[in-house]
Amino acid sequence: MEKIYSKLRRTDYYDFGHGLTLMNVLSKTEEGKLDRIDTYIGVEGNEFVCVGCAKDLSAPGVIFSYGEYVRFQRANKATYYVQHSEEC
DSSP states (O other), rough: OOOTTTTTTEEEEEETTTTEEEEEEEETTSSSSSEEEEEEOTTTTTTTEEEEEEETTTSTTTTOOOOHHHHHHHHHHHHHHHHHHHHH
8 A cells, every 4th residue: 555645635624514524635746736626525533425526637728726616615515415415
């Protein structure tokens, strides 16, 4: 098993309400460019459900804003909550 160094991966947590936590796992390339975001929702210390993924963000010509991505998540809070309820 290969260790993943912190400079290549970061996790952001957001209080989602209803006792849930939204977790964004940001993966970077060796050059430090953001390449992928995996989004999960769940209860800390319990089960998390994958509710989204953004891939190939470091590809040539891709314009991406993490701040806009988080605002989009806030705007779609009800959809994520329903998806979590259906999965669990």
